[in-house]
Amino acid sequence: MPASHNQHDAKTYSATLIGCGKMGSAMMASWLENGLVSRVNVIDPSPLPVHLSDDPRVYYYPSYQGGIPTSDILILAVKPQILKEASQKIANDINDKTVLLSIAAGQRLSTLESIFGSDQPIIRTMPNTPAAIGKGVSVSVANTHVSLDQKEIADTLLRASGEHKWIKDEGLMDAVTALSGSGPAYLFHFIETLADAGEKLGLDADLSMSLARQTVIGSAALAEYDGGISAETLRKNVTSPGGTTQAALETLMDGRFQTILDEALNAAKKRSQELS
The missing domain is CATH 3.40.50.720 (NAD(P)-binding Rossmann-like Domain)
Known part of the structure; x- marks a missing residue:
């Protein structure tokens, strides 16, 4: 026993x-x-x-x-x-x-x-x-x-x-399925696209993928470690006024990224409804 x-x-x-x-x-x-x-x-x-x-x-x-x-x-x-x-x-x-x-x-x-x-x-x-x-x-x-x-x-x-x-x-x-059920695949795809963007800036493929993976892994671990702190606060903590992060976020937060995620989750929700 x-x-x-x-x-x-x-x-x-x-x-x-x-x-x-x-x-x-x-x-x-x-x-x-x-x-x-x-x-x-x-x-x-x-x-x-x-x-x-x-x-x-x-x-x-x-x-x-x-x-x-x-x-x-x-x-x-x-x-x-x-x-x-x-x-x-x-x-x-x-x-x-x-x-x-x-x-x-x-x-x-x-x-x-x-x-x-x-x-x-x-x-x-x-x-x-x-x-x-x-x-x-x-x-x-x-x-x-x-x-x-x-x-x-x-x-x-x-x-x-x-x-x-x-x-x-x-x-x-169906909404749960779209967000957390299918969600890990979205994060893996984000790693892929982040690495692709790094390559376009001149980094070699292995280094770019390594940096993209570890950045997502480390950020997720930080979000878990600081569980009482909102994602918004964590984002603001790494964004210096007038710095490089702010420059990137102004593009990321212009609404297009949110629209793409909305469309992706709606597609997953619709498919979940069809399966049942």
């Missing part, structure tokens, strides 16, 4: 994970590392990586079969396109004491209720990829059948991967 189970103040849960791709495996690794689970049943056709399969708390099944022990929480970490197919077999065996948590993009609570039953406790969650290193942010909405205890289970497991927020209005999930 892992040492973490001997800590009397630490609650552990049993979980069933359907789908163990990048996000599913990253989430599970964080639960195991933090001693949050006593058992995880993993259902995925692909064999597990060794660092997960060797853990005595992990029980692997290449496909769903009857007789898999019931869990406190069942996590659906499959692509939206195969959600129904992956869920149908297990839907008959799941009881209403198990809370279902879905991270399938764009799949509404009503869709999940049509598969698992209208009285099933269900949580819909939108995580993002930095969850893989414990720096993610996820946002959840629950249906009316989810109890406070079940919310606590979800909250505990999701916080192992970063920050976790609850919202009451499911209609906001």
